[in-house]
Amino acid sequence: MAEAEEDFSALPLPDRFQHKNWKVRKGGYEDAVKQFEVTPDEHDPAFKPFIQDSGSLWKGAAADSNVAAQQDGVAALCAFLKFGGRECSTRTRGNVVSSLAEKGLSSTRAATKASSLEGILLYVELDTAGPVIEELLPSLGNKQPKVVAATLAALTAIFHNFGCKTADPKPVLKILPKAFGHADKNVRAEATNLTLEFYRWLRDAMKPMFWGELKPTQQTDLEAQFEKLKAEPAPKQERFLRSQQAAMARAPPPGADAGPEEEEEEEEVVEVDVFDLAEPQDVLSKVSPDFSDQLASSKWKERKEACEALFKILDVPRIKDGDYGEVTRGLAKCMKDANVAVVTTAANCIEVLAKGLRKPFGKYRSTIMGPVLERLKEKKVAVSDALGAALDQVFMATSLGDCLEEILECLKHKNPQVKEGTMKFLIRSLKTTREAPAKPEVASIAEAGKKLLSESSEGLRSGGAEVLGTLMKIMGERAMGPHLEGLDEIRKTKIKEFFDAAEVKAKDKPKPVPQAAPPKAAAAPAAARKVVAKKPAAAKKAPAPPSIYAQQPQAALEPQPTARGVSKLGPKPGLKAPIKRTLAGPGGAPAPNLASPRRPLSQAPAPMEEEVIPAPRIGLGGRGLAGRPLGKPAPAPRMDSPSPPPSSGFSALEKAELDELRLDKDRLLRNCDDLRQERSRLNSEVQELRNQNAQLIEDHTRDMLSIKAKETQLVRARSEAEAADAMCAQLRREMERLKRALTAAERAGSGPVSPGGMGERSVSGGSDEAGIYRDTGMYGQESRRTPGFGGRGGYGEEKENGNGYESPGAGMRKLRSPDLLSRGLSRTGSTSSGRSPAREAYRGGREASNPSPAPGDGQPVESWKRAAEVTSALKAKIEQMKARQGISRP
Structure with a gap:
């Protein structure tokens, strides 16, 4: 058995890592740790077999089936990463991180869990956090709740150690709602811990990414825990990447003045807003194609509705860059609107557009800023607040140098409201800018502030002192001393008060x-x-x-x-x-x-x-x-051969060399002068092009307004032309109807009248002729003044005899109607002569009344007789009507 163990120890480490016997694998892991610890640097040959394997060996070690061997395998992986360097991390993390998350973090042994977490943090430390987080996110969809909870805990540890500035939180923020909706309570608890860690770094900037997808009860619970974290100090990065460590090692030792700079850097790390976390959204395609036409509407409600619809579209955390020239020109036009509701809504649109675009909004600043500053003359607080918020966002998207020219110009405005609003905007800009103004800009601002000190209004004088005090806070008392010369002590004291109370973000740091x-x-x-x-x-x-x-x-x-x-x-x-x-x-x-x-x-x-x-x-x-x-003294024997x-x-050589160096210096100075002149020329050309661009934009805007005005006039002219055409058609139809009535009347009156038949026919004919005499164009006024025919009910009785009873007013209307006129014209005389029949009848009546008529002419006598008969008949009818209606004679 001992011989077998000796044979196993003689095997290469990669073979022992893949051996079937867990004891052999465990021994290989232990020997690998010892071997990695004695390596002189990360380029040692001991790392090559494990780097060339691309992580399959370490994947097996992290997911070893034997828990004892797995513990040593994860420890060996940590030693490999710790001593191996960046290449060991980048070549193996694709296969190992997921195994650590699924097998190592959820292990039953505490040492294995700790080593697995340390391995994940080493992977982040050696390179960057982004690829490691991408490898961990798929484990959040694992079927086992313990794996999901362990992965969330690992993510929390990454952000806790490296911070949200080093590790991008956006991919993790997107999956938080899914974690809060998990059925396992441990998963939800780890999701809460991760959210609290995000809140330590991001505060309320993280909410737009996922807050709306949580349940109300979850939001309430989180808000209660957020309140406890608000009192805690800002978190600091506890662990640094190898690249950050190298930069810190190359940095000079901290001096007396290095403390504040480091504190500022730490504060900048904490400052993460919604814009950095959000993805750009394409809102330009959602804007209505007829947006400009809606803004040109004559109804203020339609203009306001167009601005409100635009505000809903633009109100997103981050806007994708595009061509917003038409939108900005329309909003600039709304600044001149007579309705304050339209102005307020347009100002809100400008605010969200500048806030969503940030730096790309700078190319529209010249179009927007001038009209907004001019509109500061509005005295209503709601309107001025909206305009001020829009100006603040425009400034945040640009810089103080870009806005300063227009600000200083509006400080000379005749309207005190515009001057005061511009002054407040300048103070806010000085407090929020992160770049100290240049010396020429400082001189311009100081001169404008000193002019405000001599204003008649107390608010403007106080504002001028605040401008100078805030500027002094940025530049320092020594730099502002020459600009305050000549001011009395009272004003200097006021400026010093504002200087002490001012809070600015920029500091002038001269480096001589x-x-x-x-x-x-x-x-x-x-x-x-x-x-x-x-x-x-x-x-x-x-x-x-x-x-x-x-x-x-x-x-x-x-x-x-x-x-x-x-x-x-x-x-x-x-x-x-x-x-x-x-x-x-x-x-x-x-x-x-x-x-x-x-x-x-x-x-x-x-x-x-x-x-x-x-x-x-x-x-x-x-x-x-x-x-x-x-x-x-020099030795005397050598005086015989003087040198x-x-x-x-x-x-001489030194002079030659010095002359050469001087020539080089002169040449360099000339080159520098040439470059300065070239730079000045280019700057002047850029400024000229900017002015031309602004002029072209203004001309284009003016042309567009002129075109819109012409289009409006054209629409009105078309409507009037259509109305005139309709009236002409109506008059034409009326003329045709009158012609037809005249023709019918001529046919009806063409038959001869019997001498003795002076009944109703004669009365009717007489009434028609009387109407002709008094309602023709030339003698209409005279007929209305004639009592016999213009009185009350002059022809009502005739109508009563012919077609039934009508009121006197109705009788007069009938008398003056076109049909009656046409009948009168047809019965008075022939129209073949080309003269008016009414005029011929009137002429006949005059000739009949003449005491000396022409001999042989019987027509006037006959006309006079007929008129006398008609008059008498009408008088009789009038008397009858009056008697019937009970009207007494006056």
Whole structure:
């Protein structure tokens, strides 16, 4: 039996991991732990067999059928991940994480559970949390409730250790309603624990993702537990990824001023809003195609309903980017609406649109912001609050620099309401901005605030002091000192009060020291480079005999440009020799006395060089100026062969090098100036293009409004034309009817009248002729003023004789009706002459009344007689009617 065990221990670890005997597997797991612990680094060959296997070995170890072997197998996996590094995690997690969740977390042994959870956390630590969470989510659909509960507990541990900033909570938030609806109470309890952990990190920002799908009782229970967590401090990340650990190790040690920055970073980790968690939704396709036409309606209710429908569509946590130009132009137009309800609803739409789009909303800011600021003149609180909320969201989607120009322009507005609302918006913007304004912007804001201090309204003066105080809180008292010069002490005291009470999120952090550090850091390596390059040459030349110059002519001592400081033997191995600027004798012979290492130009004192210039350098053992004590006289025996002062050669070379460096510097400065000019030109072009774009948008808006107005006028003109056509058709039908009646009347009156038949026919004919005389176009007014025919019931009696009794008013209406007129026209005279029959009859009556009629003309006499008969008959009828109705004579 012992021999068999020795044979098993001799097997490779992968074979022992897959052995049928659980004891062999258990021994293999234990030996693997020992082997991983002694590896020097993560690239050790001991990890290769398990990495190349892609996790099948570890999947079997995590799900071992023997509980004792499984415990050691999960422990071996933890050691493999701990010492193996990132590659061990990425190559094996696809097969191992699900086994740990289904077999390890639900094990009956506490040690196996703890090791399984540690293995999952190691998988997260070595890489990222996203892939591990994706591998765990399928286990939430397992049939066994204990597996689901254990998986939820593992997810809770991941978010508890790494936080919601490192681990994305969105995939897990989506499945929470399903976990709360599980039949097992342990699963629901773990879901509650996970929700409470989310609330510690996200607060109310997590609710839109799943809250509406929970039961009311579950919401009530969770709200009660949320109240207990509100008093707890903000959570902190307890465990860090390997990448985060490496970044923290590379970071400099925390100094005195590093504390606040770290606190700010921790606060930013906690600040997670709904926008970061929500998925973008496409709302543009849901907007009504005739939205612009609805906003152009003449009825304010229709305009309001269009804005309300748009608000329901846009009221989502996150909006997918798209072309919202038409929508924003319509909402900007609504800012000029006469109805405040439409303005309020449109402002709400602007708020949710900016809140849902965030950064992409910046391209619509110029369209929206101006009209909203102009509408601040409204005195109603509800309208001003809605406009203020819309402006705040527009600012959150952009920045202070983008909005500052329009804000400062509206601070000069003539309307005090607009000025006050803009001032409040500026104060809110300064308090919420996270970026400190630039110096030109600070000057503009300070100038506007000082102008507000001289306003007649107390609210504006106080607001100006608050603007300056808030700006001082951002920039600091020292930076704001020059801007407050000239103000009296009372105003400065007021500004200081607002400065003490202001709470801002941005802080101006000037960094003058890092700007001066790079030149020093660059100078030090240059100096070191020069010294290191020359020291080997000096070491080679030190043993050279000093009497070498006694055997050479005077011309040999003159400097000639060759390789500087490099002996004939070459430089020291391993160092690269300089190429140019060296001193050598004729024939390339090096000058050993000039090989002393030269200090950098910035370190060599000028007076010291002047003192040692006359001293010869022969017999100094190659030390040079830097190699002997200051003030030491040169040896006298070497005066017979004087050499030129070495400092002149070095200074010339140094000057040449310095001139070259200066030329490089000038060239760099010119390049920088060119780049600045190019940048300024590009900025001016960008600003010009922005102005052109804004002008084009304004022109387009104006053209659209003009088109809408023309369309409205066209619709009205069409309706009027249709009404005129209908009236013309009606008049045409009436004309045809009158013609037909005239024709019938002519046929009826064409027969001769008997001389003695002056009964009802004569009366009727007389009444018709009388109607002709008084109701024709030219003499209508005269007929109405005639008592005999315009009086009460003038023709009622005629009608009574002919067709029964009618009232006097009815008789007059009948007299003036078109049919009676046509009959009168037909009976008065012939129309063949082309003149009006009524005018001919009237002319005949006048001629009949003339005392001197023309001889031989009997027609006027006959007409006069007929008119007299008709008049008498009418008078008789009128008297009868009056008698019958009991009307007495006046």
